Amino acid sequence: MDRRSGKLKAFGSYHPTVLMIYFLSILLIAAFLSNPVLQTEALLGGILFCATLQRRGDGLRDLGFYLPLFLMVAVTNPIFSHNGVTPLFFLNGNPVTLEAVFYGIALAVTVIGVLLWCKCYSRIMTEDKFLYLFGRAAPKLSLTLSMALRFIPVFLRQSRRVSRAQKAMGLYAGKSIPDRVKNRLRVMTAMISWSLEHAMETSASMKARGYGNKGRTNFSLFRFRASDGALLAVLLLLLAVSAVGAAVGVTAFSYYPKVSVIPLSPDALTVYAAFGILSLLPSIIEGKEAVVWRFYRSRI
Amino acid sequence: MKKNILAVCGIALILAILINGTQVQSVSEYYLTHIDDLTPESERVTISIRCDAIFPHYDELDPALRSEEFLPPDGVILPPTEYRLREGDTVFDILNRAVRQNHIQMEFQGAEESPFGSVYIKGIHYLYEFSCGPLSGWVYRVDGAFPHYGCSRYTLRDGQVIEWLYTCDLGQDAGAKWIGGREN
Numbered sequence: 001m002d003r004r005s006g007k008l009k010a011f012g013s014y015h016p017t018v019l020m021i022y023f024l025s026i027l028l029i030a031a032f033l034s035n036p037v038l039q040t041e042a043l044l045g046g047i048l049f050c051a052t053l054q055r056r057g058d059g060l061r062d063l064g065f066y067l068p069l070f071l072m073v074a075v076t077n078p079i080f081s082h083n084g085v086t087p088l089f090f091l092n093g094n095p096v097t098l099e100a101v102f103y104g105i106a107l108a109v110t111v112i113g114v115l116l117w118c119k120c121y122s123r124i125m126t127e128d129k130f131l132y133l134f135g136r137a138a139p140k141l142s143l144t145l146s147m148a149l150r151f152i153p154v155f156l157r158q159s160r161r162v163s164r165a166q167k168a169m170g171l172y173a174g175k176s177i178p179d180r181v182k183n184r185l186r187v188m189t190a191m192i193s194w195s196l197e198h199a200m201e202t203s204a205s206m207k208a209r210g211y212g213n214k215g216r217t218n219f220s221l222f223r224f225r226a227s228d229g230a231l232l233a234v235l236l237l238l239l240a241v242s243a244v245g246a247a248v249g250v251t252a253f254s255y256y257p258k259v260s261v262i263p264l265s266p267d268a269l270t271v272y273a274a275f276g277i278l279s280l281l282p283s284i285i286e287g288k289e290a291v292v293w294r295f296y297r298s299r300i
Numbered sequence: 301m302k303k304n305i306l307a308v309c310g311i312a313l314i315l316a317i318l319i320n321g322t323q324v325q326s327v328s329e330y331y332l333t334h335i336d337d338l339t340p341e342s343e344r345v346t347i348s349i350r351c352d353a354i355f356p357h358y359d360e361l362d363p364a365l366r367s368e369e370f371l372p373p374d375g376v377i378l379p380p381t382e383y384r385l386r387e388g389d390t391v392f393d394i395l396n397r398a399v400r401q402n403h404i405q406m407e408f409q410g411a412e413e414s415p416f417g418s419v420y421i422k423g424i425h426y427l428y429e430f431s432c433g434p435l436s437g438w439v440y441r442v443d444g445a446f447p448h449y450g451c452s453r454y455t456l457r458d459g460q461v462i463e464w465l466y467t468c469d470l471g472q473d474a475g476a477k478w479i480g481g482r483e484n
Binding site for chain 1: 408
C-alpha cells in the first residue's frame with residue numbers, strides 16, 4: 001500500500017536521488033537551525049505535505065498525537081532549563097523563566113516539524129528506492145538501514161493485527177484501563193519476539209534471492225529525466241542560498257539568556273524566502289498536479 | 301469499573317507525592333530575604349563572585365553573552381560582601397543567600413541529582429558551564445585553597461573568605477593545580 005501511494009504521488013514520481021537530497025537537506029536544516037522563522041516554515045511545509053499524502057481522518061488522528069507531544073516538549077523544557085532573564089516563578093529554588101518557555105515552544109515546533117518530515121520521507125522513499133540508491137554501493141548497510149527505517153510502521157501494523165487477534169480470542173477484552181494496559185503489554189511481548197524473528201527472516205529471504213550478488217538488477221528501475229534535472233537544479237540553488245545564509249550567520253538567533261530580535265535584514269529575508277519555497281516545494285508540486293488532474297477531468 | 305477507580309487513585313497518589321516534593325515560589329517571594337544583622341560578636345564570612353577569567357578567552361564566549369549586561373566590564377559580579385554565618389552553613393547556603401539578596405540569577409543541580417552527592421552550580425548571572433569554551437564553568441575557593449569536594453559539603457567557620465570564580469580551562473586560570481596532579 002505504501003509503495004503504491006508513494007508512486008501515485010506527483011512528488012514521489014521523481015528520481016530517488018533528487019528525493020533523497022531533498023529530504024536530507026530539509027531535515028538537516030530543520031533540525032539544526034534555531035531560527036523561529038525557519039522552524040515555523042519547516043513545520044508548515046511538513047504539515048501541508050503530510051496533508052496531501054494522507055486522508056483527512058488520518059490527519060485528525062495525528063493531531064491527537066502531535067498536540068500532546070507539543071505540550072509535553074514545551075512544558076518539559078522550562079522545568080529542566082533555568083537560564084533566562086525573566087523569571088516567572090521559582091521551583092525548588094531554581095527559576096522557571098519566560099525564555100525557557102519560548103525555547104520549549106521552539107523546540108516543540110522543531111521536533112514536530114522533523115517528525116512530520118520523517119513521516120513524509122517514509123511514505124515517499126519506499127524501500128525499493130532506498131535499495132536502488134545504496135544497494136549496490138553498500139548492500140549490508142543499506143538493507144539494515146532500510147529495515148530500521150521501516151521498522152516502526154511495520155511494527156505498528158503488526159501490533160494492531162496481534163491486538164485484534166487477541167481480542168477476537170476474548171483475552172483482556174475488558175474496557176477498563178488496567179485491562180487495556182495489560183492487553184498492550186501482552187501484545188508488546190509478542191511483538192518483541194516477532195520483530196526479532198522478522199528481521200532474521202527478511203535478511204535470510206533477501207540472501208536467498210541473491211541480494212548483494214554481482215550483476216543483480218533492482219526491483220524498480222528509475223530513469224533520470226529532464227524534469228528530475230530541473231527539480232534538482234532548483235533544489236540545489238535554494239539549498240545553497242539557505243545553507244550559505246545560515247553558515248554566514250545572517251539568521252543567527254538565540255533564546256538564552258535573552259530572546260534576541262528576529263533578524264530581518266534583506267539577506268535574512270532572502271534566506272527565509274529560499275527555505276520557505278524549499279519546504280513548500282512538494283506541496284506546490286502536489287497542488288499543481290491536483291489542479292491539472294481536475295482540469296483534465298473537467299474536459300471529459 | 302472498580303479497576304478504573306483503583307488506577308485513577310494510584311495515579312493521583314503519585315502526582316500528589318510529586319507535587320508535595322515541589323516548592324513553588326513567586327519571584328518576589330524568592331528574592332524576599334531578610335538581611336541578617338551583623339553584630340560585633342556574630343560569626344561572619346566573606347563571599348565574592350568574579351568572572352574576569354573570561355577576558356583572555358573573549359573570542360570563545362557565546363555570542364549571545366557578549367554585552368555589558370551579561371559580562372560586567374570589570375569582571376565583578378558580586379564584590380566581597382560579608383554575611384552572617386549561621387550554624388552549619390555551607391558554601392552553597394551562603395552563595396544561595398547572596399544571589400537572592402542581590403537579585404543575581406543562578407541555576408544549580410540539587411545534591412540528590414548529582415553523582416558527587418553535592419550541589420553543582422551550573423550557572424551564575426547567565427554565565428553557564430561551557431558558555432566560554434569546553435573547559436569553562438564555576439569553581440570556588442575558600443581562603444585561597446580549592447577544596448576537592450562540592451560546595452554544599454563544605455561547612456564554613458568564622459572569618460573564612462569564599463571566592464566564586466569563572467574558569468575557562470578547568471580552574472587552571474584561577475590557580476587550581478589539580479590537573480597536574482599536585483595540590484596547592
